Amino acid sequence: MAVTLRDVAKRAGVSRSAVSRTFTEGASVSAKTRAKVEKAAIELGYSPNALASSLTTGRTKLIGLVSNNFHNPLFLEVFDLFTRGLQDRGLRPLLVNLSNETDPANSVRMLRQYSVDGVIVASSTLPPSFAEAFKEAGVPVVHSFGRFSTSPNVHVVGIDNVACGRMAAEALIARGYTRVAFLGGPETATSTQDRALGFFAALREHPEIEASMSYASTYSFDAGRVEMTKLLMADPAEAYFCGDDVLSIGALSAIEEAGLRCPEDIGIIGLNDMDMARWQNIDLTTIRQPIAEIIGASIDLVVATIERPDRHPETRLFPCRVIERGTLRPVP
Template sequence: MAGVSRSAVSRTFTDGASVSARTREKVEKAAKSLGYKPSLIARSLATNRTKLIGLVANNFQNPAFLDVFDLFTSELQKRGFRPLLVNLSAETSPKKFVELLRQYSVDGVIVATSTLPTSFATSFQAAGIPVIHTFGKYEANANVHVVGIDNVYCGAMAADLFSERGYRKVALLGGPEAATSTQDRAAGFLKAAHDKGLEVAATCFAENYTYQAGRDAMQQVLREDGIEAVFCGDDLICMGAMDAARAAGLSIPEEIGFMGFNDIAMAGWDAYSLTTIRQPIRDIILSSVELVVGMVENPTRSAEIRLFPCTIIERGSLKPV
């Protein structure tokens, strides 16, 4: 209908391609008349690029993931890519998900969870799929891209703050014990607490990243008399723990202090006013998207470790100096 070649039509609908103004006008007029839109599926067959990025995640019970999902999807879409969401749920073997994403011929994968070892991400790499491990464990000799934070250092930040506030008998209430982020935050907290002369009188772990799991795990902490402050490895867990302490008749922060992790929106609610460690979620996600898009263009790109600093957000759940 436009009276031009197929390649001219293709160039018209390809961003940045060279096509004359007259040819573009003819093609666009014919397309409008026919109601034509380029087929992304047909284009992927021709280019061997699907523009699909697998987004592998779990922890859907935690409201923090809604912000993570929103940022990932919007940033990928801005760059012309589409996310293919994969819910890990209770499954932790990578084999099933590697095969699933290969069937969809994804251009890359973002493993967006801190609960898995680096070996999970390298399974995609071994299958020839460009992969980024977002919120992944920092390892000096990692051969896969990792974007996140230094969880060991963040755990030490909590112990240091407890020491500054004059606490001496403290507790650690982590997330799921198998999570690499929990292990690292616990290691950093316990070492710094020892160095500062703090007594860690109770160490326990929540079954998952939920309010109820935090409330249930706090019962173990409450068995130990005289706990002055509790560092929780997640804000939602911490909120459950705070309410368990209140139900036991303890006032916050007068009789017991609490510190969380992540700085989700609820942490600022008056009911909690939670002092917490803010993870720079936006910076981490923007960097991850930049890396995965870059790897689609250059799959042999050398692995990078990008760690972002965290900050303490002080509210009212710890006693003042």
């Protein structure tokens, strides 16, 4: 069925090497044989077997794309950008859905079996050790949306979540809120931990402001709604920094359901600026995370690491900024 190198060689009347060389960049072939080979290849509908060649070259152009975020609409944008970015560089994404798994062993084994050239871990909830497991197995790896560290063991690309927490606090303070709160994602998510850190650090400089904190069980609409409903029954704060946009939207829904209005009764600021945040019926004030830049840098970094595996681990952080929309009252 499949047409191979040998078939083309026979038809073109040349050796197999000649055929191989016409399909390898920068190999030594005369114009004449190249023409013969190309003609035969087209006639037979030949295209080289990438996996067979990987055996000798050691490169598959396969990149493992590992994620556990298949319920946050932001990640559709993330997958879109990753797949397009990889394709543009001639690389192929092998997608791994972690679901509830947190042990890297299986993923490492599987991706090594497929000899991926590199791995991108795209998750803001997995611990650094997850990506490190790939490094230990000798697989070039980049942790996208991962936890910032000054002395990282693996490449990390993302944002400074501590700074974002601080930025959120300052945005609330600037708008004159005096009773604020952080409604975080899951307590175990590194992103939530860091955002809380920054949020409360900023507030420590403003002792006059009352602050509290609670956790949603996941980064999801339902969890945000449930948690906010609970908060509304007690004595809610004037404004909330929500762990991310989808959590914010859940909270907004709870507020509306309770017959309250946003921002008149309660303010909300999210984080991510996912596509949906600008939908007019949501119109969420949020902190933009520059995902296109993060993803571009992640791909660049994994490619660079494939070329020089001993490259020193690096952290690349991108600045975030507040996107002013309709869920916080304006700065006075």
